[in-house]
Amino acid sequence: MTDRVWEVFRQEDDGDPMIHAGNVNAPDDELAVHYAREFYSRRGESHRLWVVPREAITELDDPDLLRPPFDRTHKKPGGYVIKHKLEAARQRATAEAGEGD
Amino acid sequence: MTESPQLAPSPLDPASRDALAELLLSVADDEFVIGFWDSEWTGIAPMLEEDVATSSIAQDEIGHAKALYEMLADLTGNDADAIAYGRDADAFRHAALLNHARGDWAFSAARRYLYETADAVRLEALARSSDPSLAALAGKMRREETYHMLHADAWLRRLSDGDGEGRDRFSAALVSLWADAQEVFAPLAAEEELVRSGLLTEPMRAMHAAWQTQVRPILEPICGELPRHTPSLDGRTRRTDDFRWLHAEFTSVHRSEAGAQW
Amino acid sequence: MQYACFVNESADTIQPLNGRPPYEAGDEEAFYAHVGSGGKVEADDWMPDEYRAAVLKFVEMHANSELMGVLPERDWIMRAPTLRRKLALTSKIQDEVGHAQLLYRVAEDLGKPRAQMLADLLDGKTKFHNVFHYPTRSWADVGIIAWLVDAAAIVSQQALRDSSYAPYARTMKKICWEESVHIMHGRDVVLTLMNGTQSQRDMVQEALNRWWGPLMQMHGPPTDPARDKDLHWRIKAKNNEQLRQEFLSIYVPRLLELGLTIPDPGLAFEPDEGRWHYTEPDWAELKSVVTGHGPASQERLEFRRVSFADTQWVRDALSGGAAAAA
Numbered sequence: 114m115t116d117r118v119w120e121v122f123r124q125e126d127d128g129d130p131m132i133h134a135g136n137v138n139a140p141d142d143e144l145a146v147h148y149a150r151e152f153y154s155r156r157g158e159s160h161r162l163w164v165v166p167r168e169a170i171t172e173l174d175d176p177d178l179l180r181p182p183f184d185r186t187h188k189k190p191g192g193y194v195i196k197h198k199l200e201a202a203r204q205r206a207t208a209e210a211g212e213g214d
Numbered sequence: 215m216t217e218s219p220q221l222a223p224s225p226l227d228p229a230s231r232d233a234l235a236e237l238l239l240s241v242a243d244d245e246f247v248i249g250f251w252d253s254e255w256t257g258i259a260p261m262l263e264e265d266v267a268t269s270s271i272a273q274d275e276i277g278h279a280k281a282l283y284e285m286l287a288d289l290t291g292n293d294a295d296a297i298a299y300g301r302d303a304d305a306f307r308h309a310a311l312l313n314h315a316r317g318d319w320a321f322s323a324a325r326r327y328l329y330e331t332a333d334a335v336r337l338e339a340l341a342r343s344s345d346p347s348l349a350a351l352a353g354k355m356r357r358e359e360t361y362h363m364l365h366a367d368a369w370l371r372r373l374s375d376g377d378g379e380g381r382d383r384f385s386a387a388l389v390s391l392w393a394d395a396q397e398v399f400a401p402l403a404a405e406e407e408l409v410r411s412g413l414l415t416e417p418m419r420a421m422h423a424a425w426q427t428q429v430r431p432i433l434e435p436i437c438g439e440l441p442r443h444t445p446s447l448d449g450r451t452r453r454t455d456d457f458r459w460l461h462a463e464f465t466s467v468h469r470s471e472a473g474a475q476w
Numbered sequence: 477m478q479y480a481c482f483v484n485e486s487a488d489t490i491q492p493l494n495g496r497p498p499y500e501a502g503d504e505e506a507f508y509a510h511v512g513s514g515g516k517v518e519a520d521d522w523m524p525d526e527y528r529a530a531v532l533k534f535v536e537m538h539a540n541s542e543l544m545g546v547l548p549e550r551d552w553i554m555r556a557p558t559l560r561r562k563l564a565l566t567s568k569i570q571d572e573v574g575h576a577q578l579l580y581r582v583a584e585d586l587g588k589p590r591a592q593m594l595a596d597l598l599d600g601k602t603k604f605h606n607v608f609h610y611p612t613r614s615w616a617d618v619g620i621i622a623w624l625v626d627a628a629a630i631v632s633q634q635a636l637r638d639s640s641y642a643p644y645a646r647t648m649k650k651i652c653w654e655e656s657v658h659i660m661h662g663r664d665v666v667l668t669l670m671n672g673t674q675s676q677r678d679m680v681q682e683a684l685n686r687w688w689g690p691l692m693q694m695h696g697p698p699t700d701p702a703r704d705k706d707l708h709w710r711i712k713a714k715n716n717e718q719l720r721q722e723f724l725s726i727y728v729p730r731l732l733e734l735g736l737t738i739p740d741p742g743l744a745f746e747p748d749e750g751r752w753h754y755t756e757p758d759w760a761e762l763k764s765v766v767t768g769h770g771p772a773s774q775e776r777l778e779f780r781r782v783s784f785a786d787t788q789w790v791r792d793a794l795s796g797g798a799a800a801a802a
Contacts (some may be wrong), residue, residue, distance in 0.1 A: 115592070118581075134650075135578060135582075135646075135647070135650070136581055137263055137577070138261070138262075138263060138577075138581065138584075138590065138759070139263060140372075140794040140795075144263070144264075144368060146406070147361075147365060147368065148263040148264075148266070148267060150361075151263065151266045151267045151270055152266065152577070154572060155270050155570075172520065174402070174518075177638070180529075192729075200428075201462055211276055251573065253553050253554075253566050254553070254554070254555060256546070256550065256566060256570055256573065257546035257547065257550050257568050257569060257572075257573055258780075258787070260782035260787035260790035261790075261791065262543075262573055262574075262576055262577040262793055263577060265573045266574050266577065268586055269566060269567075269569075269570040269573070270570070272566065273563055273566050273567060274629055275571070276559065276563055276566070279559070279561060280559040280563070282562070283559065294559060295557075295558045295559055298559055299557065299558070318786065319789075319790045344660055372793065372794060373793060376793075378792075378793055379789050379792070379793060380789065380790070382792035383789070401488045406644055414611075435677070438553055438557075460554075463555055464554055464555060466555050466558075467552075467556070467557040467615045468557040468558070469554045470615075471672070471675065471676060472674055474513070474672050474676060475616070475667060475668050475671070475672050476557040476558050476561055476665075476669075476672075
């Protein structure tokens with residue numbers, strides 16, 4: 114029997130992201146959907162499923178593209194560490210306020 | 215042990231209550247016995263994925279049977295497990311269609327198709343029953359049965375496509391099961407009472423006719439013209455050696471220790 | 477979503493966390509350093525042939541065991557004595573079939589077709605775990621197997637959730653979650669029997685007497701960690717003895733508290749050593765059993781062969797008709 118593989122994505126509850134859950138072998142699309150339901154929601158554990166033929170998925174795993182080496186911290190919250198500056202500013206402001214008395 | 219608390223027998227008048235009990239038992243026994251035969255495929259179905267699917271469907275049937283036995287238990291002041299496991303083989307009231315062992319994959323698929331289509335007609339009527347609990351339960355069952363029907367239909371198409379062995383086996387199975395399939399609509403003793411009280415919205419023979427109209431155009435292109443049969447008076451009382459074997463098996467542990475908890 | 481940045485509190489600047497450079501395809505040393513320090517491998521990543529073969533062998537045996545594991549309990553689906561037990565047992569066995577599917581899928585993505593794996597199993601070329609080579613004799617066996625055999629398996633499987641081979645690790649998380657329900661079902665069956673009649677209690681003790689030996693052998697003989705490649709490459713994370721000790725620590729007290737006797741007079745916990753002492757399992761028996769000489773090995777393999785042969789026409793029918801469906 115010539116099987117193909119379908120990847121299954123599931124959503125736990127309404128509004129949640131679709132998360133990859135696993136894959137099934139099936140002879141065609143229709144049975145792939147039945148089997149996806151069996152493996153990923155026979156216990157009622159999923160709100161929604163996406164059933165996608167494996168060949169429809171394009172994978173990107175090149176670290177040079179996904180996590181290139183140059184500094185990109187300006188693109189993330191962690192790139193704006195203000196702890197010391199804030200401390201310095203507070204101290205100065207407190208001192209100035211004290212001088213003004 | 216049933217999960218629902220023991221209720222006093224229903225306030226229906228005795229004639230209606232007995233009629234409803236007979237109706238519930240017939241549907242419950244159908245679901246129970248087909249669930250048994252199909253659960254035998256667990257572990258040995260043609261493909262692993264299909265194994266899991268078939269097992270779910272069989273478990274759904276047992277679940278439906280359980281709910282129906284519990285409803286019957288409430289009605290008669292009995293216990294669901296006692297009803298399921300405590301009767302002799304001759305006291306079962308399933309349709310003759312369910313008397314047969316599971317056979318090969320085509321036989322099970324053919325029987326499944328015949329049963330699902332007949333059950334769909336019956337459930338559609340029960341969902342309009344004058345008894346609100348039965349109507350609600352039938353409505354719930356229909357939601358699960360939708361998936362069963364899709365699956366049975368998927369296999370009918372796959373097996374009957376082309377001219378190969380699949381078609382031959384499936385076709386032969388349909389022909390051999392056809393007469394017994396009519397018995398899902400075998401007349402019930404209390405049918406007049408059931409229809410009078412609205413528990414059943416129409417007699418079995420009307421449902422039988424509707425089912426015939428629906429399935430002949432689908433089945434006859436596969437297996438040729440199917441004979442006309444009317445459901446028989448003993449359609450729910452005749453038993454076979456296959457069923458007696460099944461009964462002996464499924465009661466064996468339960469009977470090994472009378473009154474014990476399991 | 478984690479915004480992973482390592483902040484050096486004593487510096488003015490922060491350093492981004494890029495992770496270690498990936499290993500180059502073909503660089504075995506870098507690969508083994510990667511897996512040895514907790515790195516993960518996906519199905520499409522380059523991996524040394526030896527690693528691929530080791531993972532495949534491990535996963536294939538696991539898959540085979542799930543598939544063969546169906547058979548000891550399957551007979552009892554028919555005989556389950558209540559509606560709820562019938563549902564629970566059918567559901568459990570269905571899960572085992574599901575686990576076989578999940579594991580064969582993982583193995584197939586490593587390069588071995590499912591049909592080949594099934595053929596090798598039926599030809600006796602590949603193995604399955606010892607416990608599935610023994611007969612079941614009573615309803616009490618159903619409880620003991622679901623509780624203790626699944627428990628012993630879950631002890632291994634929890635450790636595998638951190639396997640270096642990521643598809644296997646992810647599958648193990650799903651499997652562990654599903655197995656936890658089986659253990660609850662098994663324990664419930666045993667408890668109900670132990671609270672029942674004397675003959676029901678006797679049935680449980682008798683089943684435990686027969687299953688204790690195979691259970692003690694299940695995790696395998698202690699291996700030399702220095703030579704255990706599966707450990708080195710973190711395909712598995714704990715050694716056999718660690719798993720057995722873990723199993724004993726959890727389940728011996730739970731058996732004793734029911735008034736059951738464990739049929740090993742040499743079983744005792746040594747507080748000074750922090751470990752269980754037990755009568756050395758019969759490793760020769762284990763070896764003989766897993767190579768197909770167990771009491772039910774051939775009967776079960778034959779049953780599988782027959783069922784597989786009986787359904788070959790279905791798989792063949794689907795090959796031809798696949799394009800015509802829906």
